[in-house]
Amino acid sequence: MGKQTGLYARHRAAGAKLVDFGGWDMPLHYGSQIDEHHAVRQRAGVFDVSHMTVVDISGAGSRAWLRYLLANDVDRLQSQGKGLYSCMLNPAGGVVDDLIVYWQGDEDYRMVVNAATRDADLQWMESSVKDYTVNLRERADLAMLAVQGPQAREAAAAFLPGEIGDAALALGAFESLERDGIFIARTGYTGEDGWEILLEQSAAERMWDQLLQAGVQPCGLGARDTLRLEAGLNLYGQDMTMNTSPLESNLGWTIAWDPADRDFIGRFALAEQRASGVGRQLKGLLLDGRGVMRAGQAVRTNSGEGQITSGGFSPTMQRSIALARLPADAAGHCEVQIRDKFVPAHIVKVPFVRNGQIKTDIHKPIE
Amino acid sequence: MSEIPDNLLYTDDHEWLRLEDDGSVTVGISDHAQQALGELVFVEVPELGASFTEGDACAVVESVKAASDIYCPVAGTVSAVNEALADEPELVNGSPYEDGWVFRLQPEDATVLDDLMDAEAYGRHLAALED
Secondary structure (H helix, E strand, C coil), X not given: CCECCCCXXXXXXXXXXXXXXXXXXXXXXXXXXXXXXXXXXXXXXXXXXCCCEEEEEXXXXXXXXXXXXXXXXXXXXXXXXXXXXXXXXXXXXXXXXXXXXXECCCCCEEEEECCCCHHXXXXXXXXXXXXXXXXXXXXXXXXXXXXXXCCHHHHHHCCCCHHHHHHHHCCCCCEEEEECCEEEECCCCCCCCEEEEEEEHHHHHHHHHXXXXXXXXXXXXXXXXXXXXXXXXXXECCCECCCCCHHHCCCHHHCCCCCCCCCCCCHHHHHHHHHHCCCXXXXXXXXXXXXCCCCCCEEXXXXXXXXXXXXXXXXXXXXXXXXXXXXXXXXEEEEEEECCEEEEEEEECCCCEECCEECCCCCCCCC | CCXXXXXXEECCCCEEEEECCCCCEEEEECHHHHHHHXXXXXXXXXXXXXXXXXXXXXXXXXXXXXXXXXXXXXXXXXXEECHHHHCCCCHHHHCCCCCCCCEEEEECCHHHHHHCECHHHHHHHHXXXXX
């Protein structure tokens, strides 16, 4: 048996099918992951993501350390509560993890990293923190709910103390607030509007019950995966790893090259890769006909071969979509090997879907 | 618990067969199989008239999580396919033994059906898998 979040009994009671995820027993779905997917695109869903790792960073050296640790630059955080998406790199420029870091004023930051990479991340941070005056405090005591969908914020605000609800509704994208032990950020992993809420266990249980009672759909990891794939958001360990750089992962925009004298881990290797040319890139694929693309399948393009890193069936588009690492100049038509057949597909820009709208041109319907 | 109708035959690989009056057999996947696969999003049925020997991968069901082959339970020629599955693969989830049938075969030798499991034997097979 794996680790359980504080909402485990509620997941069981709601009929969740539970699966192991990074050592945690987590809900895969509560009956239909396709219905859960549509609920988030059209209305509101709630995910228990308490398995994610939250680390509070404090001490006089916090800012300087984060500017060394992360490929993005926390100096871009100009207002208190603002969050920043970044990769944490190894010296070869490979991705140790992707994360969001929030500035909470002065030298205080809060970082949210992946659950499956917790041990490696904490070890990596500890090993790089030596020369800095920094305190790291893991917040395993906090639960985390992601409420996502066009109606999610309104639905959740109803169960926050009035003043906090109003302040939270005023947050812009990637902004957060913390008040009375509740942390709310306007972030997510679905391509829809919504909040990620950190709060203590009993408050999380109360809010979970209230949200479900209000008709918000409980959603599992299955829907989370199809939603993030439609949104063109990378999954660590699949679309990017220790062996791929952000430049090869559609994440060049998360590297803060300026100021040029900021030394961050992996900078030298990234700069070399940029100068010599990035050979591979993560791109979207849309299958022309019926069938389902899956991770690991080979892709043939006019510029050479590649491989699918994440694939599946898009409930919104009603056809198969994928992310694939391909030769950087590959474009247009390609072929995907599904079992023993090469099946036609097209290379497209991501996201496939954002805020309920299909963003990819579908040239022809499936016959 | 999954449903196991008495009037059908079953394979180790969780296909079911129904002997029809005209000597053909209808093939689908069991309730246990559809539950294990999860929601189906695509079914590739065999071609009409195609011949298979026992154990050939002759159809594919793809769920939200994975692809799975359907193996031809007895040698024969495909005499009908369930075309409704092209637009409604979820019929297999909702009605695995009726509307979610996959294809129909004219078996080369109907006596081989005697080697398949009846409902009781398939029930024991499932119980053994769960141990």
